[in-house]
């Protein structure tokens with residue numbers, strides 16, 4: 001499983017970059033339709049959930065809880 | 078229950094500024110309640126302010142009331158139909174300033190309500206004036222030289238008034254906040270959860286903390302998880318203890334009413 005950012009919800013606050021203890025996220029140059037500077041899921045393999053399969057319980061999820069815009073979801077690889 | 082069934086994603090993106098802590102409170106509410114809430118039986122009550130708008134995003138019945146009066150409306154709703162789960166949500170200004178007297182009396186009565194107070198230290202919606210919860214010496218639009226007052230600590234007040242549950246957490250401690258909301262949701266009587274939060278627009282800008290991540294870090298440094306002796310001590314060093322200030326099982330208002338009426 002890896003985290004993915006919904007570009008329609010993200011407002012570019014970059015709290016995910018700040019809170020992730022594994023440095024999965026980074027700044028990018030991508031600008032969303034609404035003008036937000038989107039973060040990049042640069043190292044999905046570094047996420048503690050990287051090896052988990054659908055249905056398995058995820059751990060950490062600090063980015064999901066700390067995203068003020070409900071823009072982060074874990075998707076299957 | 079998935080987040081799409083809990084929140085009205087048809088209204089997304091939400092109306093909050095980038096980096097606003099209200100969204101984190103919403104995540105924690107969903108995580109805490111998704112397994113036990115019955116949305117048909119839930120009523121969300123909000124007053125006026127940015128945090129008070131969270132009520133309108135939940136897929137339950139909701140009422141948006143006048144500024145500061147959410148607890149009074151919620152009391153009426155709960156007494157009208159005690160089967161309902163009634164949650165009040167609002168900011169430090171709404172619940173602790175203009176609504177302060179309702180807060181005190183609901184806690185004294187041990188009224189069966191869960192009150193979530195999102196304390197971002199400022200009046201966010203009206204442009205960053207100080208509230209009674211603003212820290213000493215902080216800058217705001219109404220205190221350009223720094224706040225001469227010391228802040229009001231709602232959790233301690235509520236605990237002293239006899240509420241069954243009073244706890245303070247912060248958006249920088251989301252897992253503890255989820256557990257706290259779970260506990261609070263299941264208890265009877267008056268339950269008060271204060272969540273320290275960030276308002277990058279009202280508080281951050283006035284205090285020259287321009288990035289949401291920087292403000293998040295600042296808030297984290299201002300808080301610590303308390304030991305028991307910190308429960309009641311007045312906070313003069315500018316650091317906010319987090320944890321439970323009260324967790325008792327005093328007779329709730331509805332129980333007391335039933336006993337008297339027979």
Ligand SMILES: Cc1ncc(C[n+]2csc(CCOP(=O)(O)OP(=O)(O)O)c2C)c(N)n1
Pocket residue numbers: 125126127128129144167168169170171172195197199200201202203208276
């Ligand atoms: C009776 C009344 N007085 C004043 C206002 C203006 N007003 C709107 S929101 C607000 C303060 C909100 O601050 P807070 O409750 O801390 O919420 P936040 O926006 O920070 O989440 C005030 C004073 C009002 N709407 N009604």
Ligand code: SF4
Pocket residue numbers: 092093094096097098099127128197201202275276277278279280
């Ligand atoms: S003004 Fe402050 S509290 Fe209101 S939405 Fe913006 S950041 Fe959030």
